[in-house]
Amino acid sequence: MNKVAITQLGEPRYTSPIDVIGEEEFYTPSVVQWPAHGNPPDQLFFERAGPRRKLFFDPKDTRAAIVTCGGLCPGLNNVIRSVTRQLMRGYGVKSVLGIRGGYRGLDPARGNPPLELTDDIVEYIHEDGGTLLGTSRGPVDVCEAVKFLISRGVNMLFTVGGDGTQRGGNALFEEAQKQGHALAVVGIPKTIDNDVQYVSRTFGYGTAVEAAVRVIHSAHTEARSVDNGVSVVKLMGRHAGFIAAAATVASQDVNFCLIPEVPFKLEGKGGLLAALEARLGWKNHAVLVVAEGAGQDLLGATGEKDASGNTKLQDIGVYLRDKINAHFKARNIEMVMRYFDPSYQIRACAANTEDALLCDRMGRHAVHAAMAGKTGLVISFLHGQYVHVPISEIARSSKRVNLEGELWRAVISSTGQPGEFR
Numbered sequence: 001m002n003k004v005a006i007t008q009l010g011e012p013r014y015t016s017p018i019d020v021i022g023e024e025e026f027y028t029p030s031v032v033q034w035p036a037h038g039n040p041p042d043q044l045f046f047e048r049a050g051p052r053r054k055l056f057f058d059p060k061d062t063r064a065a066i067v068t069c070g071g072l073c074p075g076l077n078n079v080i081r082s083v084t085r086q087l088m089r090g091y092g093v094k095s096v097l098g099i100r101g102g103y104r105g106l107d108p109a110r111g112n113p114p115l116e117l118t119d120d121i122v123e124y125i126h127e128d129g130g131t132l133l134g135t136s137r138g139p140v141d142v143c144e145a146v147k148f149l150i151s152r153g154v155n156m157l158f159t160v161g162g163d164g165t166q167r168g169g170n171a172l173f174e175e176a177q178k179q180g181h182a183l184a185v186v187g188i189p190k191t192i193d194n195d196v197q198y199v200s201r202t203f204g205y206g207t208a209v210e211a212a213v214r215v216i217h218s219a220h221t222e223a224r225s226v227d228n229g230v231s232v233v234k235l236m237g238r239h240a241g242f243i244a245a246a247a248t249v250a251s252q253d254v255n256f257c258l259i260p261e262v263p264f265k266l267e268g269k270g271g272l273l274a275a276l277e278a279r280l281g282w283k284n285h286a287v288l289v290v291a292e293g294a295g296q297d298l299l300g301a302t303g304e305k306d307a308s309g310n311t312k313l314q315d316i317g318v319y320l321r322d323k324i325n326a327h328f329k330a331r332n333i334e335m336v337m338r339y340f341d342p343s344y345q346i347r348a349c350a351a352n353t354e355d356a357l358l359c360d361r362m363g364r365h366a367v368h369a370a371m372a373g374k375t376g377l378v379i380s381f382l383h384g385q386y387v388h389v390p391i392s393e394i395a396r397s398s399k400r401v402n403l404e405g406e407l408w409r410a411v412i413s414s415t416g417q418p419g420e421f422r
Helices: 076-091 102-106 142-151 163-178 205-224 242-251 272-282 316-330 343-347 353-371 391-396 406-415
Strands: 044-047 063-068 095-099 115-117 156-161 184-189 229-235 256-258 285-291 336-340 377-382 385-390
Touching: 044 385, 063 076, 063 102, 076 095, 076 156, 076 353, 095 102, 102 142, 102 163, 142 163, 156 163, 156 353, 163 184, 163 391, 184 353, 184 391, 205 229, 205 242, 205 285, 205 336, 205 343, 205 353, 229 242, 229 316, 229 343, 242 256, 242 285, 242 406, 256 272, 256 406, 272 285, 272 316, 285 316, 316 336, 353 377, 353 385, 377 391, 385 391
Parallel strands: 063 095, 063 156, 156 184, 184 377, 229 285, 229 336, 256 285
Antiparallel strands: 095 115, 377 385
């Protein structure tokens, strides 16, 4: 059995105040998909998350810090609250710092001073979207950041963000080792797109799908209230179409769903525009949902990068809106267009009940791992279990919609669209 090793700062010596069960259990990411013949394609085994019997850090001498990075996502405040309360109420840690403005808050020359988190400060933050601490994109000078953490007496850092954030957290741990400082860095994966490898569901994804369904319902109402009404809804999904696909299936009101995993053409027989025209010929309205990363080959790459190092995307939603308008005008066919881009409204939502539960457990498991001296890992919700996954495994690749899987088959069934527009 290939047990994936988690880096340990040293031998745990302090007795934990938390009841412990099943800490030696391991889980495989292949538990759901297993070939009919031969061994599973991925024989990694991840250790179970949860409290350990022995702690590496003495709670009374421990100071923790939390940082949120990247774009907004429903549930950030929930994570901050749960981490803070587990540290203070569960373990008796006396000081928790909130790093303000993302990683730049670790650089005194660029960021604002940290916020001392208390029970009172985090009392109601879970009721609001956004992040109490603020956020930003981009890296930080790891040498200066570690010096800052040492100067503040920080023993553990909780990084809430995407793969770039987690790689940055790993770099901070490695630099802390060079500087002789025992720093536990534990990540909580944040991506609204749900595209993290070895994570079944990331927090914020469920809220995003729920909010997207409400937008699709409005788009459907607009489209069917006029003759030849067409509504185009652009949703999040840079490289993976999970939100667009799930919202399509949940709403049952979408006629065309476009995701990054499936290339498509616009013009000619078999193209999207011909399919849309045919749809209006027998049913005089249509709803089209497109993930932001779909169809980028039609627009041409800019080659530009954002502060996080991601390739800047062209606006596929506006492109489709204009192309559809031009097509029907050229064909002298009356058509009424409605365009929806709710991305920022969705990102800023407060977490729904399911995501609130996920955030709480991920936050608490992150604290358990850090108190035990584990580092260089993220907390994963994998096939109904919470496990420790090394950042190196997370960074190897991203998750994509399986075009032979149940979700995409449900999209094809519910929309009635062809498998591809070619």
